[in-house]
Amino acid sequence: MDSGKTSPDSPEVFTLAERPGLADRVGSLDPGRLPEFLRHDPINRDYWSRLYTELPEFQIGVLTGSGSESVVAAGYTAPVAMDPKRLPDRGWDAALEGAFRDREVGRRPNLLCALLAVVGAEHQRRGLSALVLREMRKLAARHGFDGLVAPVRPSLKHRYPLVPMERYALWRREPDGLLFDPWLRTHERLGAQVVGVAPGSMEVTGAVADWERWTEMSFPESGEYVVEGALNPVRIDRERDLGSYIEPNVWMIHKGTN
Incomplete structure (x- = not known):
């Protein structure tokens, strides 16, 4: 999946299947804004590490192009068997758990699910999160999936904890009419549409x-x-x-x- 380098400073994209020796560097990237309590979701505890060992071809890393082998961003995905018209209420938990249960019973996945995009703190505001999403889309196409789906964690919803997600997800800003939330808006600019809410996406x-x-x-x-x-x-x-x-x-x- 190496995208190649067009200049000494352009990023190099890889999967962990291609560069397994960089798994520790990818895993050491700090998700930053994620609160501590989310690390104690039991589905995360039971399945997250298996992404590295069992599904490395679906985990993305981004290197700087300076030759320093510095991992600056990562994207985690999982192949899932889901009806795109009836995506599960359990969202993130259902996708992560379901990816491995589907493998165990031999169920063929039809979609690629974006679980998490991480950008190193010192590399924020360089367009790397959008780059990771674009690479996820390419990964879905390369493996012949019907599309990319994502149970998205809006980046500003924590400022409005009393507003129901069903309303927040549809807020739009003026004057361009794009989605209010920056992370939802990044997805939207790359061609994604809001299709519903996963009310029980994670439980702690x-x-x-x-x-x-x-x-x-x-x-x-x-x-x-x-x-x-x-x-x-x-x-x-x-x-x-x-x-x-x-x-x-x-x-x-x-x-x-x-």
């Missing part, structure tokens, strides 16, 4: 003490709390010693994969 539960550690907050009583980085309020039940968070994402489909 833990003891109250766990949530206090993950969020660096105190929860003195039961109730719903607005937590930094969370797209919805976190529900705390002190009587049951339980905190729970259900994250909604936005399903988008890239109509073209060229």
Whole structure:
């Protein structure tokens, strides 16, 4: 999948199947804006590492073109068997878990699902996130999938945790009429359309003490709390010693994969 280098400073794109020795460098890129508690989604815990070992041909890395072999961005995808007209409410969890369960039973995938795009902190605002999405589209076409789908985590929804995702996902800005959210807008500019919401895309539960550690907050009583980085309020039940968070994402489909 190497895109080649047109100049000494142009990026080089590869898959982990092509450059397995760079897996650690790809994995060490910090997702940055992702809050700590999302790392404790049980589906993420059980399946994420298997992307590297079982599906390396679907994991993308981007190198600087300076010859320093510095990994500056990455994209994680998984082949899935899904009806594009009835994408699952569990979104991200369903895609990651389903990719491996489909393999176990021999079910043929028809779509490529974009799970995560990561750009190194010092390389932000260089168009690398859009580059990663374009490479995901190319990857879907190269493997003969019907298209690219994505349970997208909007980048500014955490500022509006009380607004239902069904409304937020359709907000548009003036005067150009493009989607309000920057990450949704990046997908839209590359040909993607919002097709629905995945209301239970990720789910995290833990003891109250766990949530206090993950969020660096105190929860003195039961109730719903607005937590930094969370797209919805976190529900705390002190009587049951339980905190729970259900994250909604936005399903988008890239109509073209060229």
